Amino acid sequence: xxxxxxxxxxxxxxxxxxxxxxxxxxxxxxxxxxxxxxxxxxxxxxxxxxxxxxxxxxxxxxxxxxxxxxxxxxxxxxxxxxxxxxxxxxxxxxxxxxxxxxxxxxxxxxxxxxxxxxxxxxxxxxxxxxxxxxxxxxxxxxxxxxxxxxxxxxxxxxxxxxxxxxxxxxxxxxxxxxxxxxxxxxxxxxxxxxxx
Amino acid sequence: xxxxxxxxxxxxxxxxxxxxxxxxxxxxxxxxxxxxxxxxxxxxxxxxxxxxxxxxxxxxxxxxxxxxxxxxxxxxxxxxxxxxxxxxxxxxxxxxxxxxxxxxxxxxxxxxxxxxxxxxxxxxxxxxxxxxxxxxxxxxxxxxxxxxxxxxxxxxxxxxxxxxxxxxxxxxxxxxxxxxxxxxxxxxxxxxxxxxxxxxxxxxxxxxxxxxxxxxxxxxxxxxxxxxxxxxxxxxxxxxxxxxxxxxxxxxxxxxxxxxxxxxxxxxxxxxxxxxxxxxxxxxxxxxxxxxxxxxxxxxxxxxxxxxxxxxxxxxxxxxxxxxxxxxxxxxxxxxxxxxxxxxxxxxxxxxxxxxxxxxxxxxxxxxxxxxxxxxxxxxxxxxxxxxxxxxxxxxxxxxxxxxxxxxxxxxxxxxxxxxxxxxxxxxxxxxxxxxxxxxxxxxxxxxxxxxxxxxxxxxxxxxxxxxxxxxxxxxxxxxxxxxxxxxxxxxxxxxxxxxxxxxxxxxxxxxxxxxxxxxxxxxxxxx
Numbered sequence: 001x002x003x004x005x006x007x008x009x010x011x012x013x014x015x016x017x018x019x020x021x022x023x024x025x026x027x028x029x030x031x032x033x034x035x036x037x038x039x040x041x042x043x044x045x046x047x048x049x050x051x052x053x054x055x056x057x058x059x060x061x062x063x064x065x066x067x068x069x070x071x072x073x074x075x076x077x078x079x080x081x082x083x084x085x086x087x088x089x090x091x092x093x094x095x096x097x098x099x100x101x102x103x104x105x106x107x108x109x110x111x112x113x114x115x116x117x118x119x120x121x122x123x124x125x126x127x128x129x130x131x132x133x134x135x136x137x138x139x140x141x142x143x144x145x146x147x148x149x150x151x152x153x154x155x156x157x158x159x160x161x162x163x164x165x166x167x168x169x170x171x172x173x174x175x176x177x178x179x180x181x182x183x184x185x186x187x188x189x190x191x192x193x194x195x196x
Numbered sequence: 197x198x199x200x201x202x203x204x205x206x207x208x209x210x211x212x213x214x215x216x217x218x219x220x221x222x223x224x225x226x227x228x229x230x231x232x233x234x235x236x237x238x239x240x241x242x243x244x245x246x247x248x249x250x251x252x253x254x255x256x257x258x259x260x261x262x263x264x265x266x267x268x269x270x271x272x273x274x275x276x277x278x279x280x281x282x283x284x285x286x287x288x289x290x291x292x293x294x295x296x297x298x299x300x301x302x303x304x305x306x307x308x309x310x311x312x313x314x315x316x317x318x319x320x321x322x323x324x325x326x327x328x329x330x331x332x333x334x335x336x337x338x339x340x341x342x343x344x345x346x347x348x349x350x351x352x353x354x355x356x357x358x359x360x361x362x363x364x365x366x367x368x369x370x371x372x373x374x375x376x377x378x379x380x381x382x383x384x385x386x387x388x389x390x391x392x393x394x395x396x397x398x399x400x401x402x403x404x405x406x407x408x409x410x411x412x413x414x415x416x417x418x419x420x421x422x423x424x425x426x427x428x429x430x431x432x433x434x435x436x437x438x439x440x441x442x443x444x445x446x447x448x449x450x451x452x453x454x455x456x457x458x459x460x461x462x463x464x465x466x467x468x469x470x471x472x473x474x475x476x477x478x479x480x481x482x483x484x485x486x487x488x489x490x491x492x493x494x495x496x497x498x499x500x501x502x503x504x505x506x507x508x509x510x511x512x513x514x515x516x517x518x519x520x521x522x523x524x525x526x527x528x529x530x531x532x533x534x535x536x537x538x539x540x541x542x543x544x545x546x547x548x549x550x551x552x553x554x555x556x557x558x559x560x561x562x563x564x565x566x567x568x569x570x571x572x573x574x575x576x577x578x579x580x581x582x583x584x585x586x587x588x589x590x591x592x593x594x595x596x597x598x599x600x601x602x603x604x605x606x607x608x609x610x611x612x613x614x615x616x617x618x619x620x621x622x623x624x625x626x627x628x629x630x631x632x633x634x635x636x637x638x639x640x641x642x643x644x645x646x647x648x649x650x651x652x653x654x655x656x657x658x659x660x661x662x663x664x665x666x667x668x669x670x671x672x673x674x675x676x677x678x679x680x681x682x683x684x685x686x687x688x689x690x691x692x693x694x695x696x697x698x699x700x701x702x703x704x705x706x707x708x709x710x711x712x713x714x715x716x717x718x719x720x721x722x723x724x
Binding site: 001002004007008012013016017018019020022023024026027030031034037070071078109111117166 | 306307313370373374377378381382383408409410411413415416417420431437439442445449465509646658703
């Protein structure tokens with residue numbers, strides 16, 4: 001094999017390795033892209049620290065609460081109110097009922113999602129059970145609170161919003177690591193914006 | 197095929213092929229390896245075709261007739277995977293092995309040992325994939341696009357074997373393309389400048405770059421699946437912060453260039469054959485090259501048109517719609533050039549030419565239905581219907597597969613030294629042509645009428661066209677047995693071929709005798 005061929009082979013091998021690495025780089029790129037554009041209905045798992053968000057002349061928004069159990073998650077999980085009316089710029093608290101129906105202690109994590117997705121960036125939470133994991137003893141039940149607000153920049157085309165929670169069984173996962181990863185992710189993408 | 201080469205050249209060549217089975221195991225000769233690739237892809241074509249027959253037999257009438265829905269899904273998945281990775285891609289690599297060194301005046305491929313390796317790992321990949329049929333839980337059943345979470349959380353246990361086989365296929369393709377690029381870039385005969393290269397060589401050079409760029413991404417996607425299934429990661433699992441839609445983005449970032457990988461070499465083949473049988477120089481050589489290059493570049497920025505319905509923002513849907521439609525421009529240039537090459541040519545209609553003309557016409561139909569699918573609002577209606585099935589079968593069967601058949605008829609006299617039986621060749625063409633259209637044209641209508649794809653049973657109003665489609669499929673399937681017979685007959689004997697074989701043939705491969713000697717161009721030819 002001559003020198004030219006050797007050089008071409010080397011370049012091509014680097015290209016292959018580079019593209020393999022790129023395929024994994026797509027994962028963080030995708031998350032950053034979704035966060036910047038507010039696509040995907042993902043909302044942050046952190047409390048807002050914006051205290052001056054409340055205003056007086058908000059408009060009416062209806063929120064529908066939906067609850068799902070992921071896969072084999074056996075807990076009972078449902079919103080206490082299915083529908084509420086809320087004004088933009090006004091805090092409101094509601095609760096979700098949860099019960100560990102099994103005979104062992106389990107840990108759960110709820111993941112929120114908002115539809116339509118462009119409402120996600122305007123839904124802020126002062127308090128939410130989704131910020132941390134829930135550990136329940138066998139048969140234990142609880143009312144989990146969420147305190148939320150829509151900021152006044154919510155697009156006027158949106159009059160009703162669905163807030164859905166999916167509850168996951170995370171008993172076998174290390175909870176410290178999980179919460180940390182979520183918080184780190186969201187720090188990185190949102191330095192300039194008020195945190196939710 | 198090469199048995200004939202052996203008997204012809206053994207006496208007057210000191211370095212003829214070795215004898216026996218080990219010749220094929222140890223061979224580093226590009227012609228031997230090309231032959232191996234072509235026979236392997238033919239075997240896979242028949243296996244994948246048999247699976248298509250099971251699918252069409254089940255769809256012959258509404259209701260569940262022959263197979264269980266679970267098995268139907270396995271047939272559907274394996275049919276797609278085998279036809280894409282086992283039939284079309286290896287056939288093109290086989291043609292590249294046979295033709296690229298001869299066309300550029302090189303004695304062999306640049307990396308002959310790697311060439312041997314890249315072929316011989318393929319049978320193992322498909323052995324692993326096919327053996328999953330006999331495993332507990334059955335073969336992969338999630339479609340050839342293997343969307344997560346169907347292919348992760350809900351997959352049968354055999355998915356791990358599927359991942360392994362995709363890794364091997366990817367490694368084989370990557371090695372094959374490195375070989376093609378190094379050969380073309382470094383081993384051309386003196387005077388063979390890039391813009392003098394035959395178009396098949398150009399088409400493969402571009403295809404090889406596409407393969408280098410996207411096969412590692414496919415490997416990444418299946419690696420992430422493997423990690424999600426076995427190592428507790430959550431790339432595509434929402435419970436751990438991942439996203440199943442991400443899978444679709446990664447898959448189609450590979451998948452769209454992949455569909456051009458399966459058509460670009462066909463463009464090269466059609467250009468050669470139309471030029472020869474029109475007895476005219478190809479119209480617009482330079483524009484053919486830039487058209488292929490722009491199609492290849494555009495293929496990286498259109499992937500999301502496969503996923504308009506996942507909930508993309510309006511801006512993205514508009515971008516991917518316009519970018520997709522832009523591809524029609526270079527493709528239109530190519531079709532225009534082929535037609536113009538035929539215009540006022542003294543055309544004769546031998547079998548390769550018939551296949552090439554059918555390729556131009558039917559591929560264009562497939563291109564037009566692709567344009568319909570590119571219209572975002574319309575796609576919401578057509579998505580996941582039989583219209584999509586009709587579209588991609590039109591570009592792949594009378595597109596890629598017809599071009600491969602055309603290439604076999606066109607170059608088989610060079611490979612074996614014998615002419616094929618023209619009467620049988622034409623019979624094979626007409627049976628295939630009628631079979632393909634009867635099979636796939638009605639699928640446009642049942643798709644527009646709302647029949648979903650990937651279903652083992654369907655509503656009564658689709659019954660008539662499905663029955664006709666199945667009849668066409670049986671005809672097409674049966675006529676490929678005739679193709680096998682014709683190829684075998686040509687390998688065994690037939691009218692002797694001259695070195696130039698065809699009256700209007702151009703290019704270095706026609707300057708060597710037929711059958712091509714075991715070693716060609718050991719001293720490089722001079723190209724003016």
